[in-house]
Amino acid sequence: xxxVTAISxxxxxPVEAETVDSDLVTRLRRGERAAVEEAxxxxxxxxxxxxxxxxxxATAAEDIVHEAFVALPRAIRRFRGDSSLRAFLIGxxxxxxxxxVRSAMRRRRATERLAAHEDxxxxxxxxxxxxxxxxxxxxxxxxxxxxxxxxxIVFVLCEAEQRTSVEVAEIVGAPEGTVRTRLFHAKRxxxxxxxxxx
Amino acid sequence: MRFEDLVGAIRAxxxxxxxxxxxxxxxxxxxxxxxxxRSRHQLVGVMTAAGILxxxxxxxxxxxxxxxxxxxxxxxxxxASPQPAPAPPEPAPRRxxxxxxxxxxxxxxxxxxxxxxxxxxPLAPPPRPRAVRPAAPPVEALYRRAHELHxxxxxxxxxxxAWDSYLAVEPTxxxxxxxxxxxxxxxxRLARYAEAREALLPFARGEVSPTGYxxxxxxxxxxxxxxxxx
Numbered sequence: 001x002x003x004v005t006a007i008s009x010x011x012x013x014p015v016e017a018e019t020v021d022s023d024l025v026t027r028l029r030r031g032e033r034a035a036v037e038e039a040x041x042x043x044x045x046x047x048x049x050x051x052x053x054x055x056x057x058a059t060a061a062e063d064i065v066h067e068a069f070v071a072l073p074r075a076i077r078r079f080r081g082d083s084s085l086r087a088f089l090i091g092x093x094x095x096x097x098x099x100x101v102r103s104a105m106r107r108r109r110a111t112e113r114l115a116a117h118e119d120x121x122x123x124x125x126x127x128x129x130x131x132x133x134x135x136x137x138x139x140x141x142x143x144x145x146x147x148x149x150x151x152x153i154v155f156v157l158c159e160a161e162q163r164t165s166v167e168v169a170e171i172v173g174a175p176e177g178t179v180r181t182r183l184f185h186a187k188r189x190x191x192x193x194x195x196x197x198x
Numbered sequence: 199m200r201f202e203d204l205v206g207a208i209r210a211x212x213x214x215x216x217x218x219x220x221x222x223x224x225x226x227x228x229x230x231x232x233x234x235x236r237s238r239h240q241l242v243g244v245m246t247a248a249g250i251l252x253x254x255x256x257x258x259x260x261x262x263x264x265x266x267x268x269x270x271x272x273x274x275x276x277x278a279s280p281q282p283a284p285a286p287p288e289p290a291p292r293r294x295x296x297x298x299x300x301x302x303x304x305x306x307x308x309x310x311x312x313x314x315x316x317x318x319x320p321l322a323p324p325p326r327p328r329a330v331r332p333a334a335p336p337v338e339a340l341y342r343r344a345h346e347l348h349x350x351x352x353x354x355x356x357x358x359x360a361w362d363s364y365l366a367v368e369p370t371x372x373x374x375x376x377x378x379x380x381x382x383x384x385x386x387r388l389a390r391y392a393e394a395r396e397a398l399l400p401f402a403r404g405e406v407s408p409t410g411y412x413x414x415x416x417x418x419x420x421x422x423x424x425x426x427x428x
Contacts, residue, residue: 033231037228040227066230137211141208160208
């Protein structure tokens with residue numbers, strides 16, 4: 001996990017839409033397994049990052065990544081080339097994330113007390129820094145658990161991944177206005193919940 | 199604690215910190231795809247085998263005339279009631295094919311009074327009981343028996359009785375035209391020329407369906423029989 005200082009780094013994802021790998025897409029449509037491997041190598045980090053930010057659990061995130069790439073040969077039939085392959089893959093991952101969000105939520109609640117005890121053992125500055133980041137993230141994920149999954153996905157894509165509403169609309173397959181509405185309600189609910197907690 | 203700090207904490211989760219985990223997931227993906235492809239190939243194999251089996255069965259049924267047993271076996275099955283012993287065997291055919299079993303129920307449906315032929319030459323011992331085809335419906339068994347007698351050296355009078363038995367049960371069935379034509383030929387063999395000519399006339403005139411069925415042969419026979427049975 002990166003340190004808190006990493007927050008200030010520009011994390012805007014490069015716009016890949018203009019560089020759609022049409023050859024890779026063609027091979028994926030032909031059902032070539034080697035093409036799936038190539039897609040994994042090229043895009044797994046982005047998918048994993050999204051999945052982790054969404055569910056807040058490394059195991060559940062790996063399951064989402066796995067399912068997204070296994071589903072890719074079939075899902076690629078729906079790909080029209082309007083967005084990048086990476087954005088399309090994130091959309092596939094989002095579609096497979098619903099039950100993983102719930103399982104991650106249950107796991108997070110079950111291990112809350114244990115994690116609190118372990119955190120006391122942290123001694124170094126870096127470790128303490130990471131601990132603070134983790135605690136903050138855990139607090140936000142706990143608040144995100146209260147949101148509907150569609151609002152949660154839009155919040156993570158817009159706020160945590162800093163994607164534009166146009167991009168997010170392509171990923172989730174919803175109108176841009178819907179994306180903005182979901183984001184608005186998500187932020188309002190989150191602020192309310194976090195204020196209640198503090 | 200500011201809201202933006204919390205968001206920043208989630209933003210820091212980039213998933214780039216564990217190459218081992220990424221490699222393990224890549225391996226999982228590969229295995230899942232291989233398993234899926236294998237399952238698809240197995241499904242294709244099973245479907246192909248099933249298609250071949252079905253095609254073979256239908257071809258066999260068409261070739262052996264058992265198509266009725268395939269499509270409508272249920273109505274054709276007789277209840278397994280105790281049957282009387284078969285009628286006393288008539289003079290037997292000279293030879294038979296061992297590969298084509300003769301169903302047992304056929305003799306029961308033969309008409310009781312069978313006129314003895316004018317001079318039935320005792321050519322062979324009575325027919326031995328054959329393996330029973332339990333699934334064969336009676337009407338099909340009748341046809342098979344008559345067909346076997348007709349084409350494999352059966353006594354003409356028995357063959358005629360067999361054709362009559364079949365036609366009595368199924369006068370307009372799938373094989374009735376064939377049965378009527380063969381019956382007419384048996385009448386020729388029995389020297390019952392007038393009856394044979396009368397039976398062949400519809401064929402010679404092309405009045406049977408399918409039109410033209412054995413019409414040239416029937417016409418020739420009718421013209422020859424005219425000399426004996428005007």
